[in-house]
Amino acid sequence: MAYAERMLDTAGGQQAADLPDALVFGLKDGMSTTAHSHAPHSVVFYEGDNATRFYEVDEGIVMLFKLLPDGRRQVVEILNPGTIFGVSAGDLYDCSAETLTRTSLRAFDRREVERSLPLQRHLTRCLLTQMETLHDHAVLLGRKSAIERVSSFLMRLVPQRGGIGCMGPDKESASDSLDVVLTMTRQEIADYLGLTIETVSRVISDLKRRGLVTVERQDRIRINRICGICQLSGIH
Amino acid sequence: MAYAERMLDTAGGQQAADLPDALVFGLKDGMSTTAHSHAPHSVVFYEGDNATRFYEVDEGIVMLFKLLPDGRRQVVEILNPGTIFGVSAGDLYDCSAETLTRTSLRAFDRREVERSLPLQRHLTRCLLTQMETLHDHAVLLGRKSAIERVSSFLMRLVPQRGGIGCMGPDKESASDSLDVVLTMTRQEIADYLGLTIETVSRVISDLKRRGLVTVERQDRIRINRICGICQLSGIH
């Protein structure tokens, strides 16, 4: 489906039409959970839907986004396995959820939060981590340049790097390069970084020209100098 | 203290020097809490400090912000009374906290979260609300124009407006105007909205020129046509 068409679909706010194959997962610690398997780019729920259930990412990646009435989209979170999402403060979901890859989810009834103390704790830990990610993302969206945004995005995909213990570009222990899989289209990256698709493309071309990355496939980038990218990310 | 000086102070990352007058508040539901009174523009904690305690806003307004190494600042949250802040996923605070007005806070030992179930629930509700606000703010920072950002900011200060039940500009029941107190300098507003101080100033002047607002004092704005501002906020 073309981007524009999906856009219209999403803006409509109807319930997810392509409901996944769902099967009762049974009981786990006294909770009834349901396992859902989703194809890539399938909608879990729409902003405005009744928030009757919440989910935990089991495998795959899920993206949360919001739309403005004129179609502008902002991806607000990208969720890895282990993350809980779809818990709403009110009765409705505040954003839409769509899978990026083939994904398996665990669904819970929203009342389960009240009942289970371990779940409550897990939820709290999860929310706190998400909150810190959102803070970082606010810095990115509010204060970083295009090249800093794209570099930060790439660093996100490098495990154990870019954090506090990241020591400059000198101390190259073994290899300073890595292949990363984007799992997102340029449009999705742009909507996540608050840029246009053209700007994202231009920045990647620029990094390519400088020899910092090699684009092996559209959704597969080899970072040749991780520390070089890290330095461009604005955190140094 | 001048902005630049505060900036340097903050970047330094030392413990808050101007500790407020603190007095033991006694026990409340078996929890030991401490009441803190803070002057306007005093620091509660710095990013990177040990997150030994967390807080609840009792009265006043608190701002959370992060700094990039070169001094760029992003205000990530503005907290009203009732909000819990300073609960960290790790051992350190992920952002700095500074009061905007004279503020009274309740401080808790971080271990209290584990112990008290009511507190845990309150925390969850609070985090969910903050999360939705952060999502909205990501949309603002990533996708809205300067005038939309400033208008959104002003609408934040109008109680019960700008939400879902906000019906266009026609249905003017009684009064479509309101005085709002900013409690933030232009610099703080700019750092919250991801703009420069000059852009914020220019947008406000533009709204003034169009008759939508009247600046009564630097920190006091009369919104003459609430619905007009609402329509500029990008949510219609």
Add this chain to the structure above:
DNA sequence: CGAGAACTTGAAAATTGTCAATAATGGTGG
């Protein structure tokens, strides 16, 4: 009342977005 801080305004520069055309990618059917 005065002085520093905060705010406003203007002109020019920089960055990013828009529009339009071209290129490449990768999935599908023959």
Add this chain to the structure above:
DNA sequence: CCACCATTATTGACAATTTTCAAGTTCTCG
């Protein structure tokens, strides 16, 4: 397995927005 073609991505030229730099002006508070 290959060729085709819709989709996705890249690139260029230009426009729009926002930032930067540099004065001024206006507050505010001691």
